[in-house]
Amino acid sequence: MAPRRPRKRRRIPDSSAMPVGAVDADALLSLPQEVLDEILARLDLRDAVRTSALCRAWRCRWETLPSIDIYIRSGKQALWTVDCVLPRCSGHVQRFHVSLDELSARRLDDWLLVLSRRGGVEDLYLRPEPPYEFVSLHSTVFSWRRLISVDLFACHIPPLRPDFEGFPVLKVLSLVNVNFQQNGEYQLEEIIETSPLLEKLILSEVDIGGDDFIEWKIRAPNLRHITICSSIDYGWNFAELPCLHSAVINLWEYVGNRDFAKFLVGLVQVRELSLYMFYAPVNGINILETLPCTFDNLKSLKLFMDFCELPSILSVFCLLKSMPNLEELKIKIYNGEVQEIELNGEFLNAQWADGMCANLEILEMTGINWLPNEISFMKLILSKARLLRTLCISHHDDCSVSHVDPLHELVTCGKASAQAQVLFKGAAENH
Template identity: 55%
Template sequence: MEPPPPPHRHKKCRTAEAAVPGGEEEEEAKDALISLPPDVLDGVLTRLGLRDAVRTSALSRAWRRRRARRWPPSTASSSAACPGRVRSFSAYVDKLTTRRAHDWILVLARRGVESLDLASPIHNHLAVHSSVFSCDRLAYLNLFACDIPPLPPGFAGFPNLRSLTLDHVWLRAGGEYQLEEIIENSPLLEMLVLSGIFIDGDDIINWVIRAPNLQHLTICSPNDYGWNLLDLPRLRSAVIDLWDYLGGRDFAEFLGKLLHVRKLHLFVSYQPSNGAKILETLPCTFDSLKSLKSLKLYMDFCELPAILTIFCLLRNAPNLEKLKIMITDNEQKVEANGVFQNAEWTGGMCANLQIVQITRISWLPNEMSFIELILSKASLLRTISVTHGDKCLMSNEDALSELLKYKRASPQAQILFKEPDNCDEHGGMVRIQSLNMGI
C-alpha cells in the first residue's frame, strides 16, 4: 500500500523559514564538517554512494546545496541527452524532476545504458517509466523508493543483468509474478537484493525465485509475499530477515533451499504471530547446511524460540567454522540453563567451530550457559570474543572470573574481551584483552 503523501508546503512558509535572521548561519555552525575546505567536502561526496550522499541533506541546507551541485538535474539531463553511448547513469529524483526522469529513461533505453541507479524521497517515490524494461543492456539496476510499473507485453528480460537491487519499492497486486518473470529472464543474475518490498493485495501468491547463476541473495521484508526458493546451485551467501517467518508455512523448508550457502546472516529475534512452523518446533528434518562456514545471527537468549533455533541451525551446519551472534534483547523471560542446553546438544555439533563472536552480551544466565557449553564441546575452538551491552547483570570482572572457571575442550581456546567504547559502529575489534584459558 502506498504511504500517505507528505503534507503540502506553501511557498511563503518556506520563504519565511529561509528569511529567519541568522537561521542558516546557526544551522551551519552546528555542522562542524561544513567548515572544511570545499575540495575536501566534494571528496566526501565523491566517495559516497548516491543514497548515502542524498542522506547528507538531513545535516543542513548547505549539504543539500552541495549535493545538488554535485549531482544537479541539469547534469543528469545533459548526460542522458549527450550523443553516443551512456554506460552509467545515477540520479536522485525529487518531485520537481520526476517528469524529466521519464525522459531520461526513454533516452537511456535507446543509448544502451549498462548501469542505472535511481533514488527518490521515501515519501514521494518515483513512478518509474515502463521503458526501463527496454534497457536490455543493463548489467546493474538499483532502484530506491520507486513505483515499479507492470511489465510491457512481450518483455524479453534483461539478458545481461548481473545485479538487481530493489529497495523500498512498490508493486501492484500480482507483483510477485512480475518479480518472478524479471528474475527468471535475467539468466546472468549474480546478486539479488529485495529489501522493503511492498506489494498491493492480501493474498499469498505461489511464486519462486529461480536464478541458476545467483551468488548472493538478500531478502528483508516485514510481510510474507510467498517467498519460495528454487534452483540456486551457485548461491554462496544470503541475508534473510523475514519478520513473519513465512506466515503459516515451513520456515525450515525455506532454509533448506540454502543448501550451498557458505555465509548466512539470519534474523531470528521476532516472535511468530500467526502459528508459523518455525525452527524450534521441528525435528530438524530439512537438508543440512553442509556448505555453511560462517553464520551470523541477530537473536537473544531471553526466550525459547531463538535459543532452540540456534541449536537447530548448529545441528545442521556440521562444517561451521565461524559463529557471530548479535544480541538484541537483555530481559530474560525463561530459564534455559546448562542442563537444558546440554540436552539440545547432539554428537558432531560444532566439530569444526573455531571462532565465536558475541556482541552486546548482558551476562544473563542463559548467555553464560551457552558460552560454557561451547567451551566444553568445541574441540577446535580458538577464540570467543565478547562485547558487553549497556545493561549487565554482573560486573565484567565477575563475569570474566566465572568464564575462566569453565572447562574447555580445546587447549588453544582464548577469550577476547572488548569494551563497547573500543568498538567501531559495526562491532569490529579495536582493542582487546586476551585471557588464556588455563586448565
C-alpha cells in the first residue's frame, strides 16, 4: 500500500497580500453612507463617474448623489458631460458653471429646461468663450426659486415671465455686458426688489434697449457691495441701503448730465468707496461742489481721476470735506501728462476746511508725473493731516521727469504728523 501523501496545510488569506484595489474597495464600502456621499461630492464630476471602475458596488453610486456640481469648459467632452451624465443623476444640481463655445451654446436651452424640471440650481454661471458671441438666456431661469448666485456675461436677457415671483434666497447678482430689451430698467428694478437677501450686485456695461429711461431705484435692504459701471445713464438711483459696506461707481455721463451729488447720497452708509471721475467735465462745470450729507462711516476712498483739471481737483476737496472719519485715501491718476492749470499751495490751502482729513493715516498717489499740482496737493496733506503715517508714491511708467528733486522736497517739507513717512515705490506698473 503506497504511503499517503501528507496534506498540504491550507493557508488562510492574509489581507495584506490581497490586491490593493480590493482592500481599498472594501474599506470604502464599510464607510457610512453619508461619508461616501461626502467623498463623491468633493470630486470633480468626471472623477466621480470614474469611481465606477473601483468595484461593482460603486458602478452607479455617483448616480444617487443628493447633489452634484457641473463645471463645463467647451468641446465634445462638455456635451457628453451634460447630455449623458445629467439625465442619469437623480440628485439636485447645485452649481451649473458653463463656458460656452459654439456647440454648447446650441444646447443651452435644452440643459436649462432639464434643470428646471429639477427645480433649477443654486449657483448659475454662464460665460461665452472668446471670441464670444452673445447667447440668449431661456426665460425658464426666472422660475428657479433656489438661486443663490447668478453670474451672467454676454447674455441676452428675455422679458420676465408673467408668473415671476422673484428670487427669495438670491445673494449674488452679477450682470456683465448683458442686454435687456426695451424698458429693461423696469425689469431690472423688479429683479433686484424681489431679491430681499441680495448682498452683492454687479452691473457692468449693461445695455438696455430704447432711448428714454425712467428714474428708478435700487432697493436692496441687505446689500453689502455694489458695482455700477456704465457709459450710459439708465436712470438708476438708490433707495436706503443700510447695510452697504463697499461700492465701485464708474458712470461716465453722470459727469455733466445729472446731479451727481444727489446720486452719491444713496451711498451714505458705505465704508469703502471707489469712484471713477477722470472724464472731462461738460462745459467746465465742477461735478461736485457740495454734498448734502456726511459720509460718517467711510474709512477708505479710492479715486481714479485726472489731476490736471480744476473741476476734478475741487471735487476731491468736496469729498474730503464730507468724509470726516476717512483713514485711507488712494488716488490713481490717468491722463495726467499735460497740466492745464497750475494750482499753487496758496490756492489749495484756501480749499481746506476744519476737520478735513482729521483721521487720515494713509495717502497713496499712483501714476503721478511729478507735476506742480500733484506735489502741492501732497505737501498740503503732509502739512495738515495730524495722524498721517504714510505717503506712498509711484509715478507713471512713462514719466520722463526725474523724481530726485520733487521727492526731496516732499521729504523735507513741514509735516503735521511726526510719524509721517514718505515712501517712493518707482513706476506704477510694478505696483
